[in-house]
Amino acid sequence: MILAPVGLVVILAALVAADPAISEARPHSNRPGRFLSLPVAQKCANRPKEFQYRGHNYFFSGHVPAHSNQKVDWLDARNICREYCMDLVSMETQEENNLVFRLIQQNNVPYIWTSGRLCDFKGCENRRDLEPKALNGWFWSANREKISPTNQTPIGWGYNPWSQTGHKKVRQPDNAEFDINGTNESCLSVLNNVYNDGIAWHDVACYHEKPFICEDSEELLNYVGSNNRGIRL
Numbered sequence: 001m002i003l004a005p006v007g008l009v010v011i012l013a014a015l016v017a018a019d020p021a022i023s024e025a026r027p028h029s030n031r032p033g034r035f036l037s038l039p040v041a042q043k044c045a046n047r048p049k050e051f052q053y054r055g056h057n058y059f060f061s062g063h064v065p066a067h068s069n070q071k072v073d074w075l076d077a078r079n080i081c082r083e084y085c086m087d088l089v090s091m092e093t094q095e096e097n098n099l100v101f102r103l104i105q106q107n108n109v110p111y112i113w114t115s116g117r118l119c120d121f122k123g124c125e126n127r128r129d130l131e132p133k134a135l136n137g138w139f140w141s142a143n144r145e146k147i148s149p150t151n152q153t154p155i156g157w158g159y160n161p162w163s164q165t166g167h168k169k170v171r172q173p174d175n176a177e178f179d180i181n182g183t184n185e186s187c188l189s190v191l192n193n194v195y196n197d198g199i200a201w202h203d204v205a206c207y208h209e210k211p212f213i214c215e216d217s218e219e220l221l222n223y224v225g226s227n228n229r230g231i232r233l
């Protein structure tokens with residue numbers, strides 16, 4: 001860990017080996033040559049902290065002057081978060097999801113990006129456990145945790161966060177844009193009553209531009225912490 005460049009290569013190699021999720025930064029995008037951004041130590045130390053939950057800091061882009069009018073596609077949103085040692089928000093529990101829904105409701109936010117992603121890119125092909133994709137193929141990119149089957153109320157939750165309706169008037173995920181122009185809906189957005197369905201999860205094509213919620217990434221904070229002696233994160 002003394003030689004930062006070596007440590008960096010090791011960490012990136014480990015991430016790529018550990019899970020296909022990382023390779024999504026490359027070919028899935030229709031903009032060629034896009035990669036995941038690396039954290040910037042100064043930005044990590046001074047990252048916006050709007051609220052805290054279970055030791056993680058969060059912020060909504062609309063509440064941070066540098067990002068308040070910004071709407072960006074899913075990968076750009078991840079990368080903005082990642083420079084702060086954060087990533088897009090992942091709602092693994094109902095309590096955390098309720099925090100996000102409440103922020104959206106109280107601030108009249110129309111929609112946000114989360115780190116949710118469909119594993120439909122290179123590296124996901126031979127994962128029987130992710131089939132069928134529409135039910136079992138979703139995961140949180142920020143930490144590569146699987147998302148519960150989309151047609152079930154997650155264990156420990158009192159409701160299914162996916163919307164019961166959408167563009168095609170069927171439950172989400174519905175990959176609706178694929179029928180319109182062949183673009184897959186591979187990213188998870190929380191929409192605020194866009195289909196008269198309250199605040200709920202939707203699969204959405206990743207090129208759409210939206211505000212976003214960032215959440216601390218333990219992986220990136222640990223990485224920057226171990227390579228910058230004495231840094232206060």
Ligand SMILES: *[C@@H]1O[C@H](CO)[C@@H](O)[C@H](O)[C@H]1NC(C)=O
Nearest residue numbers: 030177180181182183205207
């Ligand atoms: C699909 O349609 C949307 C909305 O009309 C457009 O913005 C997007 O670029 C289209 N995507 C493709 C791949 O044609």
Ligand SMILES: *[C@@H]1O[C@H](CO)[C@@H](O)[C@H](O)[C@H]1NC(C)=O
Nearest residue numbers: 028120133178182183184185
């Ligand atoms: C959309 O998803 C299907 C099924 O995963 C895949 O076969 C197809 O190549 C994808 N299309 C694009 C444009 O990525």
Ligand SMILES: [Ca+2]
Nearest residue numbers: 174175176203
């Ligand atoms: Ca949809």
